Amino acid sequence: MKRVRAGLIILLHTTLSFPVCSQAFAAITPALASALEQQERPGGRGGGPRDNESDGPREYSEVITEDAITSTGMFDVHEVGDDLFFEIPQSELKNEMLLIQRTMESTLQDPGSFFTGGPRLIVQWERQGDRVILRGKDYDMIADSTAAIWSVVSGFRRGPVLATFDVEAYGADSSAVIDVSDVFLTNIPELNPIDGLNRGRSWVEESWSFEDAVNVQVTQSGSGRGAAPSGRGGGPGGGRGGGQGQTRSQTARVFFSMARLPEEPMMPRWHDERVGFNSSRSYDFTRPDNRLEQIRFIHRFKLVKENPNAEISDPVDPIVYWIDPATPDWLKPWIVKGVNEWQPAFEDAGFSNAIVGRIAPTPEEDPSFSMYDARHSAIYWRPSTVANATGGQIVDPRSGQILKGEVNMYHNIMELQKNWYFIQVGPLDERAQSLPMPDSLMGRLVEYVVTHEIGHSIGFPHNMKASAMYPADSVRSASFLERMGGTHTATLMDYSRFNYVAQPEDNIPLEYLIPQVGPYDHFGVRWGYSPIPEADTPDEELETLNEWAREQDLYPWLRFTTADAAGSDPEALTEAVGDADAVKSTTYGMRNLERVMGMMLDVTEKPERAMRSLRISMGKP
Numbered sequence: 001m002k003r004v005r006a007g008l009i010i011l012l013h014t015t016l017s018f019p020v021c022s023q024a025f026a027a028i029t030p031a032l033a034s035a036l037e038q039q040e041r042p043g044g045r046g047g048g049p050r051d052n053e054s055d056g057p058r059e060y061s062e063v064i065t066e067d068a069i070t071s072t073g074m075f076d077v078h079e080v081g082d083d084l085f086f087e088i089p090q091s092e093l094k095n096e097m098l099l100i101q102r103t104m105e106s107t108l109q110d111p112g113s114f115f116t117g118g119p120r121l122i123v124q125w126e127r128q129g130d131r132v133i134l135r136g137k138d139y140d141m142i143a144d145s146t147a148a149i150w151s152v153v154s155g156f157r158r159g160p161v162l163a164t165f166d167v168e169a170y171g172a173d174s175s176a177v178i179d180v181s182d183v184f185l186t187n188i189p190e191l192n193p194i195d196g197l198n199r200g201r202s203w204v205e206e207s208w209s210f211e212d213a214v215n216v217q218v219t220q221s222g223s224g225r226g227a228a229p230s231g232r233g234g235g236p237g238g239g240r241g242g243g244q245g246q247t248r249s250q251t252a253r254v255f256f257s258m259a260r261l262p263e264e265p266m267m268p269r270w271h272d273e274r275v276g277f278n279s280s281r282s283y284d285f286t287r288p289d290n291r292l293e294q295i296r297f298i299h300r301f302k303l304v305k306e307n308p309n310a311e312i313s314d315p316v317d318p319i320v321y322w323i324d325p326a327t328p329d330w331l332k333p334w335i336v337k338g339v340n341e342w343q344p345a346f347e348d349a350g351f352s353n354a355i356v357g358r359i360a361p362t363p364e365e366d367p368s369f370s371m372y373d374a375r376h377s378a379i380y381w382r383p384s385t386v387a388n389a390t391g392g393q394i395v396d397p398r399s400g401q402i403l404k405g406e407v408n409m410y411h412n413i414m415e416l417q418k419n420w421y422f423i424q425v426g427p428l429d430e431r432a433q434s435l436p437m438p439d440s441l442m443g444r445l446v447e448y449v450v451t452h453e454i455g456h457s458i459g460f461p462h463n464m465k466a467s468a469m470y471p472a473d474s475v476r477s478a479s480f481l482e483r484m485g486g487t488h489t490a491t492l493m494d495y496s497r498f499n500y501v502a503q504p505e506d507n508i509p510l511e512y513l514i515p516q517v518g519p520y521d522h523f524g525v526r527w528g529y530s531p532i533p534e535a536d537t538p539d540e541e542l543e544t545l546n547e548w549a550r551e552q553d554l555y556p557w558l559r560f561t562t563a564d565a566a567g568s569d570p571e572a573l574t575e576a577v578g579d580a581d582a583v584k585s586t587t588y589g590m591r592n593l594e595r596v597m598g599m600m601l602d603v604t605e606k607p608e609r610a611m612r613s614l615r616i617s618m619g620k621p
Contacts, residue, residue: 063169073209089175102372106252115382134163139397144286195224213259257374265399268297276560297400322360327381334443338450345525377405387416391456405457417445424500427595465561466490468571472578490557491520495574500589
């Protein structure tokens, strides 16, 4: 990325002139056209005609003036006054790109919000004469591009037109200069704009161009009715200033990131119900068995060995999770450790140092870096009362390659972990027998949550069967737990929390009370991420993948159950430890609960703050 004044580069361009319709910015959608007519933008692209408006592309220097601030990269980005111009070269037309939107800050959020999600689209730029089109892409249907049916399937895969633009000028090599300001500041539904967006109170803040991506940060303002307390404004007594039905002003700072998809898609790996992976689905009209088939391929990061001949090698591009600099400083080392806990599992797949956690730079340290960038996996720290955390992925729909992993850590997750630990294993750990718990314990509990959510973001769903694969009495044995990697459940992806089956007389090491990356996790990473160099197609991998999956026949703790099995598989229980014998394990758990009750007086003989913490742990405000 390079930001320069346009006056330094104007002499590098030759200008062309072609006829074009007189309207400077073509209608995006019928709804948007109506919105543009109703919203004022004095002196801008959404208001009346400009004094210098012409009937076609103008001279380059008339559009990209000497006052322009230019960022060079995938395509050059020019800020000219309040306008934002993209200069799209011929080479980027028809290239498929990922476009995501994330809200950085917003008056729409109340303290109980999840602060998560946002649009994720596959788009491409097209050109028709002196018009540029931004089109979405669909991947529900696929076919061999050499098959006759491809001509029809390809037509159905053409997605909606999201926006059209008149070419304002032409640059070097006939690159098309278009004004894209209104893409980010008007009501395109797929980009989830703020309710009642008002163009006059919205603007582009900054833009960046890189070799393979373009980022734009904007302020959007509008007005709308208060929403439910779940996040967009608040309901009666639960939001930010009003109940349902109240119209009020709203403002959000929004980040858009557009990144070019890999030129050559990663080779997919077929999904197998026996091994838990998130997956993408498409209808394939050219499978060899002469029937329409819904195919599934797993979600995984692309890892390539630096040394293909080595049994274990560093990857060419490791998986890097950038940790929010807004994270409490004392927790940052624990979160880094939570990411790195997956490294041994990737070593089983042939990769050393495959996944690492790093602290993201602040805007002062690197103004061009953003965790919201579509190219960066991130762990966000959210200022929320939500006692939870989430993990997910954004993938290339052509291959299942994870392009961006995202973890949301909500600040109040610490309250939930403290309560669970106190109630479930408080009698086994002296550190939990006084409130507040020490940072060394709270940090370890947060680390556990991070490792679980990273599991989701590298491709794994929950596996609720795992905790039933160990005999109930075995999870009371320190030697058994040591043999199984120091964890009482075969996977960190089970809702198995803390080892409440263990009794004080068992003398279980404290580190074995908290779930860790387990045997199933190693197996899953090896099955999904190990290279199969002799295979040139996904079908050619199937024999090897089946052989690996059959290891479950010998080792039941490597087995997986789908979310669909909940309620029908008696071993697929949540919030359970040792559920191979649920009655016996519950009996042990009740004994620990009796001990917790006996601790209550000692814990409550503390200052008021500790008493309040205890009340919360018992489910009272």
